[in-house]
Amino acid sequence: MVAVLLSALAFALALFALTRKRLLWGVIGVGAHSLVLAGLYLVLAAPDVALTEAAVGFGLVTFVYLLALRRTGKLVVAASPLYPLLYPEGERIAGLEWEILARFARWCHRDLEVIWVPRAEIPRLVRSGEAHLGAGGFLPNAEPDLRYTRTLVPTRLVRVRGGEGPLGAVAGEPSPPQLDGEKKLFEDAAELAKALARGEVGSALTDLLHLREWVMRDLFPEAEVQVFPEELGFAFALNPEDEELWAGLEEFLAELERRGELAELVRRYLE
Amino acid sequence: MESLSALALAVALALLGLWVLVGRRNLVWKLLGLNVASGGSILFLVALSHRPGARPPILGLGPGPAADALPQALVLTAIVIHFATLALALALVILLTERRHTQDSRKLEEEEG
Amino acid sequence: MKVLLALALLGLGGLLGLGIAGLWPRPEPQDPEPVARAWGVANAVAAVVLGVRLWDTLFEVLVYVVAMVGVRFFLGGLRWRGELPPVAETPLLRRAADLLLGPILVFALYLAASGHLGPGGGFPAGALLGSALLLLALAKGVERLSQELYEPRLESLEYLAVALLLFLGAVVLIFLVRAPAAFIAANLLIALEVAIGAWAVLHRFASARGEV
Numbered sequence: 274m275v276a277v278l279l280s281a282l283a284f285a286l287a288l289f290a291l292t293r294k295r296l297l298w299g300v301i302g303v304g305a306h307s308l309v310l311a312g313l314y315l316v317l318a319a320p321d322v323a324l325t326e327a328a329v330g331f332g333l334v335t336f337v338y339l340l341a342l343r344r345t346g347k348l349v350v351a352a353s354p355l356y357p358l359l360y361p362e363g364e365r366i367a368g369l370e371w372e373i374l375a376r377f378a379r380w381c382h383r384d385l386e387v388i389w390v391p392r393a394e395i396p397r398l399v400r401s402g403e404a405h406l407g408a409g410g411f412l413p414n415a416e417p418d419l420r421y422t423r424t425l426v427p428t429r430l431v432r433v434r435g436g437e438g439p440l441g442a443v444a445g446e447p448s449p450p451q452l453d454g455e456k457k458l459f460e461d462a463a464e465l466a467k468a469l470a471r472g473e474v475g476s477a478l479t480d481l482l483h484l485r486e487w488v489m490r491d492l493f494p495e496a497e498v499q500v501f502p503e504e505l506g507f508a509f510a511l512n513p514e515d516e517e518l519w520a521g522l523e524e525f526l527a528e529l530e531r532r533g534e535l536a537e538l539v540r541r542y543l544e
Numbered sequence: 545m546e547s548l549s550a551l552a553l554a555v556a557l558a559l560l561g562l563w564v565l566v567g568r569r570n571l572v573w574k575l576l577g578l579n580v581a582s583g584g585s586i587l588f589l590v591a592l593s594h595r596p597g598a599r600p601p602i603l604g605l606g607p608g609p610a611a612d613a614l615p616q617a618l619v620l621t622a623i624v625i626h627f628a629t630l631a632l633a634l635a636l637v638i639l640l641t642e643r644r645h646t647q648d649s650r651k652l653e654e655e656e657g
Numbered sequence: 658m659k660v661l662l663a664l665a666l667l668g669l670g671g672l673l674g675l676g677i678a679g680l681w682p683r684p685e686p687q688d689p690e691p692v693a694r695a696w697g698v699a700n701a702v703a704a705v706v707l708g709v710r711l712w713d714t715l716f717e718v719l720v721y722v723v724a725m726v727g728v729r730f731f732l733g734g735l736r737w738r739g740e741l742p743p744v745a746e747t748p749l750l751r752r753a754a755d756l757l758l759g760p761i762l763v764f765a766l767y768l769a770a771s772g773h774l775g776p777g778g779g780f781p782a783g784a785l786l787g788s789a790l791l792l793l794a795l796a797k798g799v800e801r802l803s804q805e806l807y808e809p810r811l812e813s814l815e816y817l818a819v820a821l822l823l824f825l826g827a828v829v830l831i832f833l834v835r836a837p838a839a840f841i842a843a844n845l846l847i848a849l850e851v852a853i854g855a856w857a858v859l860h861r862f863a864s865a866r867g868e869v
Contacts, residue, residue: 276546280553291564317594318611320776321702328784329627340862341634601689601701613689617705621717624780628724631858635731
């Protein structure tokens, strides 16, 4: 009688586990199924097999699956928010880069996870492997051990002059050659904007998209804007050792560009 | 009765596991299916070693018939080997995912050409 | 495609049915008592695993070792560069590790040492030891524990255990030794080997930047 009940339970668990969509449920279900099987072996007068199944089939196998699934095909993106490119919108995340990354993640069967960090933190995270990608208004600089994809959105550097005082900039971002001197560095653009509003710095070095964000929020209506002629562009930053991910992303972007979807996206978000 | 229900379950598990092994396209799901199918075949052998009212094959557990020790011994090693091969297979899947960015068996086959 | 799938399943199911039909009428199971008595142990399964079918077990251990070497080889190239993202440390896990580690170790040793008398043996004991090590690793941090354990020494210990096991097997096979002491030694060696292999696998899976 016990055997019949255990058999039914074991089959139900296996059926439950193998019909799930999420892999985690499958692993948990198969683990529970193994435990029930161990009980069944005990009823069938095989205590040795029951012990081994409980220790190996339930314990070790489940452990190995769980450890392998720990970062279930995640694509970790380290980003600093920038309004039309990648920004939190309530609970959700939206933006041009988000849409591209979401499609890319689907393309290579990975789950997307965004960690919000200051701009200056991104290179370190990408280099150490804690994040696969740097995004969110990431302006390529001459950082030697990072690799960049093609330009997604072209932009230029601008200097926003609010009053007298030192020049402020975001740590890690490029700067035009004529402004190579002393700068006051900030963690990200939001800090820089606050400092400029407080009058801590007299002018701020930033780019067209950030300026656009500031203008839309009506932050510095009286500021004087100087645009530098160098062409720059937002891109994704990758670890140069992650050759496959770079090749995959480049292939994906090339495909988007070829089909004209990239231009379509840029138009939708920026015009 | 006991061993009959266990035999039926063993066959059902083997078929279910094989169905998932062949039908699903994700490699990790295939491994889970293989896990269940292997459990079915193990259960099959254990159920064969059993007979009504049998006691475990250990001396000094009283009178009465004892279950056959040979299938149980065979199965013991099968469980451990299954763990070892599973770990190896998962390592290979991890490597594949790292290199090819997919766990879809059909995609992998198509890329092979 | 669907047709092929159905055909494959039908074929496999047919094979399964054929196998089952061949078992009918079921053969009378052998009485395990003579085997156990002949090898001087109480657990007939242990007598079969480490006595009658010792060849099977030795080669199985070899398969296990080869698989573990394979895992080390394939995941070896996937180590994290730089710092490992820290494993979440929780007081609950620490307490659980403190409380459970001793009993688990004792129970595993008991299982290995008494495998010839009752249910148990080297395989479950080794698996328990490996899980205990993983529990400790989750409580203390994987990399710290692996540094304290010093992997290369552990690896050579594993190969030493296998070599000793093969030597023991050879002695048993050649001189037909039939003593419980041989069973205890073999079970302990198997437990050691399985535990180290399991730890190596779990450690590799925990510290490789692999993603499934």
